[in-house]
Amino acid sequence: MNEVAVRLRVNGRDVRASVAARRSLADFLRDDLGLTGTHVGCEHGVCGACTVLVDGRTVRSCLLLAAQLEGAEVTTVEGLTPAGGLSVLQAAFQECHALQCGFCTAGMLATAHELLAENPAPTRADIRDAIAGNLCMCTGYVNIVRAIELAARRLRESTAGRP
Amino acid sequence: MSRWVGAPLPRKEDARLTTGRGLYLDDVARAGQLHAAMLRSPHAHARVVALDASAATRLPGVHAVLTGAEAAAASRPIRPLIPTPVPLPDWCLAVDRVRYAGEPVAAVAAVDRATAEDALERIRVEYEPLPPVVDPEAALRPDSPLLYSELGTNVLWHDVFAYGDVEGAFAGADGVLRERFAIQRYASTPLETFGAIAEYDAGLDAYTFWTNDQRPGLTLAILAESLGIPQARLRLVTPDVGGAFGNKRRPAYLLVCALLARRAGRPVKYLEDRLENLGALMHACNGVMDVELAYRADGTVVALRVRDVADEGKNLVSPTQHNLIKLGNIVNGYRIGAVAYEAYSVLTTKCPSGANRGIGKPFMCFAVERAMALLARRLAMDPAELRLRNYVRAEEMPYTTPPGAQYDSGDYPATLRRALERFDYAGWRAAQARARAEGRLLGIGIATSVEPAGTNLASYELITGRRAASGSAEAAMVRVEPDGRVRAALGDPASGQGYETVVAQIVADELGLTPADVDVERGFDSSTTPWLYLSGNYSNKFSVTDVGAVLGAARAVRDKLRRIAAHRLEVSVDDVELAEAEARVRGVPGRGLAIRELARTAYADVLGLPPGEPPGLEARHAHQNPLARPVGADRTVRSQLVFSNAAHCCLVEIDRRTGAVRLLRHVVVHDCGRELNPLIVEGMVHGSTVHGLGAALLEEFRYDESGQLLTATFMDYLKPTALDVPDIEVDRLEHPSPFTPLGAKGVGEGGSIPAPAAVANAVEDALAELGVTVRSLPLTPERVWRWLQNPEEAR
Numbered sequence: 001m002n003e004v005a006v007r008l009r010v011n012g013r014d015v016r017a018s019v020a021a022r023r024s025l026a027d028f029l030r031d032d033l034g035l036t037g038t039h040v041g042c043e044h045g046v047c048g049a050c051t052v053l054v055d056g057r058t059v060r061s062c063l064l065l066a067a068q069l070e071g072a073e074v075t076t077v078e079g080l081t082p083a084g085g086l087s088v089l090q091a092a093f094q095e096c097h098a099l100q101c102g103f104c105t106a107g108m109l110a111t112a113h114e115l116l117a118e119n120p121a122p123t124r125a126d127i128r129d130a131i132a133g134n135l136c137m138c139t140g141y142v143n144i145v146r147a148i149e150l151a152a153r154r155l156r157e158s159t160a161g162r163p
Numbered sequence: 164m165s166r167w168v169g170a171p172l173p174r175k176e177d178a179r180l181t182t183g184r185g186l187y188l189d190d191v192a193r194a195g196q197l198h199a200a201m202l203r204s205p206h207a208h209a210r211v212v213a214l215d216a217s218a219a220t221r222l223p224g225v226h227a228v229l230t231g232a233e234a235a236a237a238s239r240p241i242r243p244l245i246p247t248p249v250p251l252p253d254w255c256l257a258v259d260r261v262r263y264a265g266e267p268v269a270a271v272a273a274v275d276r277a278t279a280e281d282a283l284e285r286i287r288v289e290y291e292p293l294p295p296v297v298d299p300e301a302a303l304r305p306d307s308p309l310l311y312s313e314l315g316t317n318v319l320w321h322d323v324f325a326y327g328d329v330e331g332a333f334a335g336a337d338g339v340l341r342e343r344f345a346i347q348r349y350a351s352t353p354l355e356t357f358g359a360i361a362e363y364d365a366g367l368d369a370y371t372f373w374t375n376d377q378r379p380g381l382t383l384a385i386l387a388e389s390l391g392i393p394q395a396r397l398r399l400v401t402p403d404v405g406g407a408f409g410n411k412r413r414p415a416y417l418l419v420c421a422l423l424a425r426r427a428g429r430p431v432k433y434l435e436d437r438l439e440n441l442g443a444l445m446h447a448c449n450g451v452m453d454v455e456l457a458y459r460a461d462g463t464v465v466a467l468r469v470r471d472v473a474d475e476g477k478n479l480v481s482p483t484q485h486n487l488i489k490l491g492n493i494v495n496g497y498r499i500g501a502v503a504y505e506a507y508s509v510l511t512t513k514c515p516s517g518a519n520r521g522i523g524k525p526f527m528c529f530a531v532e533r534a535m536a537l538l539a540r541r542l543a544m545d546p547a548e549l550r551l552r553n554y555v556r557a558e559e560m561p562y563t564t565p566p567g568a569q570y571d572s573g574d575y576p577a578t579l580r581r582a583l584e585r586f587d588y589a590g591w592r593a594a595q596a597r598a599r600a601e602g603r604l605l606g607i608g609i610a611t612s613v614e615p616a617g618t619n620l621a622s623y624e625l626i627t628g629r630r631a632a633s634g635s636a637e638a639a640m641v642r643v644e645p646d647g648r649v650r651a652a653l654g655d656p657a658s659g660q661g662y663e664t665v666v667a668q669i670v671a672d673e674l675g676l677t678p679a680d681v682d683v684e685r686g687f688d689s690s691t692t693p694w695l696y697l698s699g700n701y702s703n704k705f706s707v708t709d710v711g712a713v714l715g716a717a718r719a720v721r722d723k724l725r726r727i728a729a730h731r732l733e734v735s736v737d738d739v740e741l742a743e744a745e746a747r748v749r750g751v752p753g754r755g756l757a758i759r760e761l762a763r764t765a766y767a768d769v770l771g772l773p774p775g776e777p778p779g780l781e782a783r784h785a786h787q788n789p790l791a792r793p794v795g796a797d798r799t800v801r802s803q804l805v806f807s808n809a810a811h812c813c814l815v816e817i818d819r820r821t822g823a824v825r826l827l828r829h830v831v832v833h834d835c836g837r838e839l840n841p842l843i844v845e846g847m848v849h850g851s852t853v854h855g856l857g858a859a860l861l862e863e864f865r866y867d868e869s870g871q872l873l874t875a876t877f878m879d880y881l882k883p884t885a886l887d888v889p890d891i892e893v894d895r896l897e898h899p900s901p902f903t904p905l906g907a908k909g910v911g912e913g914g915s916i917p918a919p920a921a922v923a924n925a926v927e928d929a930l931a932e933l934g935v936t937v938r939s940l941p942l943t944p945e946r947v948w949r950w951l952q953n954p955e956e957a958r
Binding site for chain 1: 184890
């Protein structure tokens with residue numbers, strides 16, 4: 001089996017690893033680094049459950065190989081979670097009941113994070129457009145849209161802080 | 164008393180689920196665990212002539228290989244839910260014949276999934292293809308190829324039921340509307356796929372299963388029988404579950420893991436990939452319903468006759484479910500006095516059918532509500548008016564339908580009226596007239612439905628002639644721990660319904676605590692959770708059985724706390740009440756004892772207990788819904804127990820150039836009795852409605868004539884995205900059920916039942932100028948575009 005040496009940063013920490021060339025980023029994060037907050041829903045790039053941020057942009061971690069990540073900065077839901085509490089987006093998801101089974105949530109949060117970084121005042125249509133690549137089988141999306149709207153408003157109203 | 168029940172409390176479980184700290188099945192890692200993969204048949208129907216797995220065994224990293232023949236030698240067949248006229252042995256792997264594309268024939272356990280899949284490529288199977296059986300109507304014909312030649316037919320169940328004077332009602336009617344409707348295969352496709360980990364303890368000869376199976380009580384019975392060991396040596400644990408919707412059950416996969424784990428001497432994990440999930444786990448039955456409505460000229464429907472063919476695929480585990488549930492709800496919300504129902508449950512060489520959100524009722528509702536829409540068209544009546552004329556009325560509750568269902572509560576006309584008001588029905592009819600004048604295809608659809616909760620398993624006696632399981636029940640446990648905090652557990656493992664929050668709300672009210680004081684166990688553990696054969700997460704049953712179990716256990720603990728407090732304070736038990744974490748003497752401010760102090764007495768200072776009071780503060784309680792009855796001599800049965808109801812109004816616009824149906828608005832007014840947590844209830848309504856919208860417009864498991872599934876990925880099997888559906892607008896009425904402890908009724912399935920019919924009615928209304936009749940789903944752009952080009956084909 002071909003092994004590839006990679007160096008990258010994951011949630012702000014340096015990681016050096018030797019990975020099987022065929023290992024996906026999702027499996028690398030979950031099985032090698034123990035970051036099981038990233039979920040695998042379809043393994044063919046449609047459902048969006050495995051979405052993480054690479055250099056600030058959303059990617060499907062099931063469609064990338066870990067070996068491609070040399071020098072990259074990867075952020076997963078664990079990295080989006082502040083110590084000892086919830087982020088603005090996470091708190092809004094809880095408050096608006098934007099999750100039921102919770103399996104899509106990590107990917108939704110990554111996508112919402114990217115959206116709010118680019119567009120601090122998204123309309124509902126903007127939000128629906130942004131999350132259209134993330135399937136949720138439980139909520140019908142209504143409360144996810146509300147939660148992202150709420151988080152955006154809170155972030156605009158506060159002077160500092162991250163999503 | 165009711166401080167927390169009824170509050171829209173955000174969920175406790177979200178603290179972990181929003182931060183990536185949930186524990187789903189694939190997050191569970193047992194020491195030394197291996198990973199399984201399954202070799203699946205490429206043919207819909209074939210004889211397995213030879214199977215050689217020796218090369219797979221030799222691949223480095225492979226620890227165990229299991230073939231169908233080996234599985235048959237090491238385990239017993241899986242017991243079917245209904246006995247068949249001749250035994251049809253159904254092992255966890257196919258033995259000498261495969262009956263759907265994707266049926267497993269062998270399994271491998273290896274150090275990782277990729278190695279296990281590599282090993283599958285080394286297994287050689289020789290198949291002799293047999294003719295597939297794809298269409299359920301063709302499967303009924305005497306010349307059809309057979310799945311089981313020993314059965315002599317593909318029909319697992321055929322029966323005819325008649326309630327009331329059906330012939331007389333048809334003979335005396337002013338008219339009869341006849342139409343044939345079909346429904347496609349679709350599924351709720353939880354985002355987490357199904358799977359299990361099995362561990363074998365050779366010293367104890369015992370197994371532990373970690374699984375996201377949603378019906379552990381029944382599954383434990385099957386595992387014990389098939390493995391030939393006592394249930395006392397089985398433990399089944401469920402972690403966080405990433406959605407279930409009825410789909411998450413396949414005892415065969417747990418058995419495969421168990422047999423591999425025993426061979427390998429290490430835990431074995433198997434989790435479906437999405438291809439396996441879409442192609443081989445569970446689809447809602449496709450099928451055909453021939454509907455005849457006998458009516459009077461004023462629009463009163465006097466009788467209903469239905470012939471219902473349910474395509475089970477290769478489902479021996481739970482066939483006839485869809486038929487029975489349709490029979491039990493066949494008059495929907497209408498006062499129809501005479502009903503005839505003919506059932507066919509038919510085997511075909513397709514993925515096994517099974518429970519899927521709403522089981523059978525979405526098709527029942529599609530057929531009945533489409534027929535009502537067609538009748539309104541025929542009589543030139545407003546479709547809302549026609550329904551209002553035919554509803555069971557509030558003053559008739561509880562109302563018994565001809566097949567025996569008892570509608571316990573609700574105001575169906577008021578529900579529709581509220582929906583019309585919220586939708587602004589009159590306003591949109593006027594807008595529609597203007598849009599039509601401009602050449603736009605704007606359509607309004609109405610559909611309404613009953614939404615039952617709780618399944619009375621006695622209804623299977625209609626099929627088997629004997630009673631094996633019956634009623635509807637669940638078990639729960641509440642324990643005040645020695646530190647005064649509370650732990651609760653429930654035999655129904657949640658898969659997104661927020662039980663950790665709702666159960667905490669119920670218990671907090673009973674014990675004078677807050678939900679924060681109550682930890683509800685994450686899932687199910689057969690070694691600690693109280694459970695019944697009937698336990699599980701199915702049939703909308705939380706409000707009609709689980710709540711009673713939780714309340715019973717909480718009240719037993721509450722009463723014990725009051726007895727201990729009364730003894731220590733030297734007052735009468737009747738004078739003690741629980742509030743704000745204390746047992747207080749009513750009317751005497753400042754006189755009381757903290758629950759924490761009473762817990763110390765109960766567990767540590769036991770000499771302080773009242774005479775004869777046993778130590779501890781724990782109670783288990785099982786609740787049986789009181790409405791369930793055995794089958795009547797006249798073949799009536801309450802197959803389901805407590806009835807919510809809903810009305811949907813849908814607004815669509817069709818693009819003439821592409822045939823695309825755009826959902827502009829979807830209004831839901833529902834009545835699930837008392838809402839225990841309105842935030843969670845509303846979320847369920849959104850989600851279930853969107854399941855119905857997906858079935859209406861997008862989702863279809865399409866098979867070709869050779870029995871190959873054409874839509875086996877999420878690129879082909881389309882789920883609704885955020886751009887496909889509008890904000891679901893929800894309003895509610897609240898008619899509590901007199902037959903549940905807190906007046907709550909079912910809410911998990913609701914939207915999935917009328918939504919497909921509402922969309923179909925709206926699309927037909929949009930196409931009124933063409934005179935098209937919608938007889939099947941999904942209403943994809945391709946189909947609608949064809950109708951626009953050639954309306955003749957759908958008139």
